[in-house]
Amino acid sequence: MCASIFGSNRWQTTVLLLFMTASLAFCGKCPRSCSCDLKKLNVACISKNLTQVPPTIDEITLKLDLRKNDLQELARGAFQHTPYLTHLNLQGSNIRSVREGAFRGLGRLVHLNLAHNNIDVLYQESFDGLLSLKQLLIDHNRVEEIQPGAFTQIGSLNLLSLTHNRLVYIPNMAFQGLLNIQWLKLSHNSLNNLATEAFASLFTLTRLSLDHNELQFFPTQTMTRLVEVTRLDMSYNPMIYLGEEAVSMPKLTHLYLDHMSLQDLSDTALANAPLLTHLDLSHNQLHSMEPIAGKQQFFRSDNEAKELSLLNLTGNPVYCNCHLRPLREWAQAGPVKLLGVCSGPPHLSDEPLGAVEPADLRCRGREGLTKEELEETEAAAAQLLVPAPKPKKSAGCPDDCECEPEAQHATCEDRGHTKVPQGFLKNTSLLDLRGNHFHNLPSNSFRGLADVVSLHLDRCKIREIESGAFRGMKDLLYLYLSDNDLTALEPDTFAGAPQITYLHLDGNRLTQFPSAATLAPMPSLLELYLDRNAISKLEPAGMLSSVKMLRALHLTNNSIDSVVAKAFDPAPHLDKLHLQGNKLTEVPTKAFGNLPLLRELRLSGNSIRWVGPKAFMPVAQSLQHLYLDGTGLAKMSKDSLAGLGSGLLTLSLGGNQLEGLPSLSALTGLQEVNLADNPLLCDCSLSPLRKWMDNVSLKVSATCAAPTELQGQSVREVSVFQTCPGDDGPSPPKSPTKAKSAAKTPKKIKPKPALLKGVKPKPSKAKPRPVERPKPSAVPKEAKKIKKTKKTQ
Ligand SMILES: *[C@@H]1O[C@H](CO)[C@@H](O)[C@H](O)[C@H]1NC(C)=O
Ligand SMILES: *[C@@H]1O[C@H](CO)[C@@H](O)[C@H](O)[C@H]1NC(C)=O
Ligand SMILES: *[C@@H]1O[C@H](CO)[C@@H](O)[C@H](O)[C@H]1NC(C)=O
Ligand SMILES: *[C@@H]1O[C@H](CO)[C@@H](O)[C@H](O)[C@H]1NC(C)=O
Ligand SMILES: *[C@@H]1O[C@H](CO)[C@@H](O)[C@H](O)[C@H]1NC(C)=O
Numbered sequence: 001m002c003a004s005i006f007g008s009n010r011w012q013t014t015v016l017l018l019f020m021t022a023s024l025a026f027c028g029k030c031p032r033s034c035s036c037d038l039k040k041l042n043v044a045c046i047s048k049n050l051t052q053v054p055p056t057i058d059e060i061t062l063k064l065d066l067r068k069n070d071l072q073e074l075a076r077g078a079f080q081h082t083p084y085l086t087h088l089n090l091q092g093s094n095i096r097s098v099r100e101g102a103f104r105g106l107g108r109l110v111h112l113n114l115a116h117n118n119i120d121v122l123y124q125e126s127f128d129g130l131l132s133l134k135q136l137l138i139d140h141n142r143v144e145e146i147q148p149g150a151f152t153q154i155g156s157l158n159l160l161s162l163t164h165n166r167l168v169y170i171p172n173m174a175f176q177g178l179l180n181i182q183w184l185k186l187s188h189n190s191l192n193n194l195a196t197e198a199f200a201s202l203f204t205l206t207r208l209s210l211d212h213n214e215l216q217f218f219p220t221q222t223m224t225r226l227v228e229v230t231r232l233d234m235s236y237n238p239m240i241y242l243g244e245e246a247v248s249m250p251k252l253t254h255l256y257l258d259h260m261s262l263q264d265l266s267d268t269a270l271a272n273a274p275l276l277t278h279l280d281l282s283h284n285q286l287h288s289m290e291p292i293a294g295k296q297q298f299f300r301s302d303n304e305a306k307e308l309s310l311l312n313l314t315g316n317p318v319y320c321n322c323h324l325r326p327l328r329e330w331a332q333a334g335p336v337k338l339l340g341v342c343s344g345p346p347h348l349s350d351e352p353l354g355a356v357e358p359a360d361l362r363c364r365g366r367e368g369l370t371k372e373e374l375e376e377t378e379a380a381a382a383q384l385l386v387p388a389p390k391p392k393k394s395a396g397c398p399d400d401c402e403c404e405p406e407a408q409h410a411t412c413e414d415r416g417h418t419k420v421p422q423g424f425l426k427n428t429s430l431l432d433l434r435g436n437h438f439h440n441l442p443s444n445s446f447r448g449l450a451d452v453v454s455l456h457l458d459r460c461k462i463r464e465i466e467s468g469a470f471r472g473m474k475d476l477l478y479l480y481l482s483d484n485d486l487t488a489l490e491p492d493t494f495a496g497a498p499q500i501t502y503l504h505l506d507g508n509r510l511t512q513f514p515s516a517a518t519l520a521p522m523p524s525l526l527e528l529y530l531d532r533n534a535i536s537k538l539e540p541a542g543m544l545s546s547v548k549m550l551r552a553l554h555l556t557n558n559s560i561d562s563v564v565a566k567a568f569d570p571a572p573h574l575d576k577l578h579l580q581g582n583k584l585t586e587v588p589t590k591a592f593g594n595l596p597l598l599r600e601l602r603l604s605g606n607s608i609r610w611v612g613p614k615a616f617m618p619v620a621q622s623l624q625h626l627y628l629d630g631t632g633l634a635k636m637s638k639d640s641l642a643g644l645g646s647g648l649l650t651l652s653l654g655g656n657q658l659e660g661l662p663s664l665s666a667l668t669g670l671q672e673v674n675l676a677d678n679p680l681l682c683d684c685s686l687s688p689l690r691k692w693m694d695n696v697s698l699k700v701s702a703t704c705a706a707p708t709e710l711q712g713q714s715v716r717e718v719s720v721f722q723t724c725p726g727d728d729g730p731s732p733p734k735s736p737t738k739a740k741s742a743a744k745t746p747k748k749i750k751p752k753p754a755l756l757k758g759v760k761p762k763p764s765k766a767k768p769r770p771v772e773r774p775k776p777s778a779v780p781k782e783a784k785k786i787k788k789t790k791k792t793q
Contacts, residue, residue, distance in 0.1 A: 029058040041084075045069070053078050063087040070094045074102040085109050092116040104129035115139040120166075124149035133157055139185075140164040152177030161185040163209075168477065168502070172197035183207040187233070190214050190453055190477060194222045204228060211235040211256070214430065214454055218246045227251065235259045235280075238409045238430055248272035258282040258312070259406055267292065277308055282340070283315035283406065288323045291330035313340030313353060320348040320356055322363040329358045396425040403428075408451070412436065420445045429475075432456040441469040454478040458504070461485055471496030482529070483507035491517040499524055506531040506554065513543055520546035531556040531578070538591070541566035549573055556602075557581035563588035570594035580604040580627065587611055592618040600625040604652070607632055613639035625650040629674060638662045645669075653678065659706070660685055664692050673698055679705035682715060684724035690715055 030036035031054035034045035041062040045054060050069040057064065061082050071093045079085065083105050095117035103109065109130055119141040127136070133154050143165035151157070157178055167189040174195075175184065181202055191213035199205070199222060208229050215237040223232070231254040239257070242265035247255065252273045262284035270276055270292050279292075292308060311331065318324065320342035331338045331354070342348040348356060397403035398421035401412035410428050412421055414435035424431065431452050438460045446452065446469075453475050462484035470476060476497045486508040494500060500522040505514075510533040519525065525547040535558040544550055551573050560582035567588070568574065574595050579588075584606040592598070598619045608631040616623060620643030633656035641662055646669040653661070654674040659681040664670070665688070680686060682704035693700050693716055702715040710718050 031056045057082055060084050065089045068092045072096055074098045076101040077104055078102050080105040087111045089113045098126045100125040101128050107131045109133055111135045113137045117141050121145045122150040123147050128153045130154050135159045137161045142166050146174045151175055155179040158182045163187040165189050167191055169193045170198035171195050176201050181205050185209040188212040194219045196221045198222050200225045207231045209233045213237050220246050224248045242269040244268045245272050252276055254278040256280045260284055278310045280312040282312045286316040287319050289327050291327050308336050310337045317343040319344050322361055325358050325361040398423045427451050430454045435459045437461050439463055441465045443468040444471050445469045446473055450474050456480045458482040465493050467492035468495050473497040477501045480504045489514050489518045495521045502527045504529040508533050516546040525550055527552040529554045533558050537562050538567045539564040543567055544571045552576040554578045559583055563591045565590035567591040574598055576600040578602045582606050587615040589615050595619050598622050602627040604629045609634050611636045611640040613637045614642045615640050617643040620644045627652040630655040636662050661689050663688050673700045675702040681706045682710045682718055682720055687721045687724040690721045
């Protein structure tokens with residue numbers, strides 16, 4: 001007997017009998033390689049090399065443990081035979097991919113563990129059907145992409161954990177649909193960029209973990225969307241500065257900014273975090289700090305505003321002189337608990353910050369002599385800016401570099417090195433060598449640095465890279481070679497660094513597109529930046545054949561005047577093609593034959609006067625964003641947009657010479673249309689456009705340039721079209737409606753160049769918003785600027 005029953009009334013008995021019958025059935029149905037706990041309705045099939053979910057698991061099972069098997073792929077409906085599951089453990093089961101609908105039917109599942117697998121992409125609707133799911137663990141996988149709509153079907157989820165993956169970028173609306181999420185864990189990834197709306201729609205999130213990533217600046221805009229977050233962990237990111245009002249989060253109480261590379265923070269950095277009570281700045285590079293301004297001053301009257309109660313400065317080289325006095329006095333008045341010790345001067349060395357008396361915080365002992373003290377102050381300040389005692393100066397950090405062993409970062413930016421410094425710690429993961437003078441990079445320049453993920457070599461006057469310069473950098477994902485003097489690349493330039501995923505070669509002097517052989521050592525390449533070079537031709541056919549994963553190709557501002565037929569043949573994953581600012585005279589239709597996933601095509605700023613029939617036909621199925629503005633375009637064939645349909649979301653034709661337009665009525669999905677700054681001729685031939693405008697709930701700025709009496713008026717407002725004949729087709733007879741319209745609106749409307757956003761409702765889940773791909777960026781300019789010009793008084 002598997003279950004005993006006690007029933008008191010008939011109904012209950014019936015239920016229990018049913019249950020017992022089921023339990024009996026359960027007894028008989030334990031798959032061979034599993035063990036079954038019949039009372040608790042648990043089934044465990046651990047470490048059994050199973051290649052599929054055993055089909056004979058009893059239907060009424062509640063907990064299923066399939067750890068350490070060899071499941072490879074979870075197909076659609078893989079668990080449809082066990083609809084009552086509440087817990088499913090799939091840890092370490094060699095899962096590479098979770099297909100759409102894999103968990104369909106598990107409407108009662110509460111806990112799903114997918115940790116320690118090899119999942120790289122989270123597909124749209126991978127988690128479809130998990131209506132009750134509260135916890136989803138996908139830690140320790142290889143996730144590098146979250147497709148739009150991946151989480152739209154799990155509105156009950158409280159905890160989503162994606163730690164130890166390979167995320168580098170979070171696109172807009174990535175977490176859309178998580179209506180009850182409380183804690184989102186993204187620790188231990190390689191995030192260096194978060195789209196502004198990355199966390200939009202997470203209105204219930206209270207806790208966010210972003211520690212151990214590659215964020216080089218505080219993503220202010222992105223974070224302001226998180227209106228309910230109270231705890232934010234950003235530890236172990238390579239940030240050096242926190243700017244004015246950087247943190248703007250109304251409910252934040254706990255902020256962890258420890259183990260970063262902060263050298264300074266603006267006194268108003270936290271002014272817009274009125275409830276902050278706990279600030280951890282331990283293990284940074286702060287020599288001094290001003291009182292945290294704004295918060296107390298601005299919010300003192302506000303009942304809700306809280307004062308800081310803890311400021312942790314442990315592990316900073318805080319110098320206890322007169323510069324620190326304002327902070328110390330402020331802390332005393334707060335009271336704010338100050339943690340940390342003085343690093344100097346000698347007589348205060350190791351004194352707890354909370355114990356030093358403000359009066360002892362002097363500059364060279366000349367307290368009281370105001371004028372002199374002021375001078376001293378300045379002298380001391382100047383001394384501090386020449387980085388004073390460098391505690392990190394030790395084995396594992398070359399001369400004239402700064403290293404953060406715990407964060408695995410090393411930087412030797414703008415130090416005038418003429419050779420790549422040697423002797424970095426083996427576990428260095430971010431190596432910043434920007435702004436030096438290498439001229440030449442010899443073979444094996446980075447020997448022993450196999451753990452580097454991000455290598456910055458921008459502005460290093462590099463003219464030549466020898467074969468195998470990066471050899472041995474087996475983890476290298478980001479390689480920045482922007483703004484150097486490269487004119488050519490050898491076939492073996494990138495040999496031995498097979499993981500390179502983002503390659504920045506913009507701002508060089510390359511005259512040719514890198515050959516297929518040069519690209520071949522980088523089979524994982526996703527984004528290639530070649531903007532601002534001197535490339536004039538895109539040839540030969542099959543240029544991208546060795547980098548089949550490529551998603552984005554940036555070729556803005558070269559001198560490209562021709563693209564050979566089949567140039568991109570094939571590029572099965574290419575999603576973005578940026579060709580703006582070149583010298584093309586026609587749309588290179590013949591090069592588009594094998595781009596099945598192309599979504600964004602930018603051709604703005606070329607000299608394309610005419611677009612012929614079916615110009616976009618080869619990519620019409622996938623294209624979502626088309627930019628043709630500022631090309632001098634004077635005429636478009638009426639079939640020029642043939643093939644494009646509801647999939648097109650953006651059409652930008654602004655700043656051209658168009659008098660008329662082909663019909664847009666097939667483009668039913670448009671969300672953004674830019675027609676501004678075209679000399680539109682407002683007669684009946686434009687009537688289809690006007691009808692279309694009346695029919696869509698989009699704001700479209702289109703202005704008449706002719707006839708003269710309508711010049712400057714909005715196409716939407718002029719009445720000239722009222723008298724045009726029926727809906728079918730463009731009808732040439734010009735209509736004389738001068739008197740009416742001229743009398744009605746004499747005003748002139750200035751054409752607005754701005755791109756206009758549609759006011760349509762959001763597209764349904766079937767048509768996800770476009771995902772922007774990462775633009776891994778270096779330290780933002782403004783942060784650098786502030787850093788360099790700070791503290792002038
Ligand atoms: C699992 O399968 C592999 C290869 O298919 C085999 O070498 C191994 O012995 C199997 N392990 C068990 C526990 O069956
Ligand atoms: C202050 O920071 C140190 C070092 O990170 C840490 O060990 C300590 O727990 C922190 N103290 C508090 C109260 O958070
Ligand atoms: C990197 O290596 C150094 C020296 O071996 C060590 O002190 C440091 O803790 C290591 N960092 C990490 C994050 O493991
Ligand atoms: C291309 O050049 C234009 C005009 O100089 C400039 O505004 C734009 O930022 C450049 N774009 C890139 C990606 O270099
Ligand atoms: C206006 O919209 C309706 C419904 O979407 C469509 O059937 C009709 O053809 C449209 N008319 C024009 C002129 O675009």
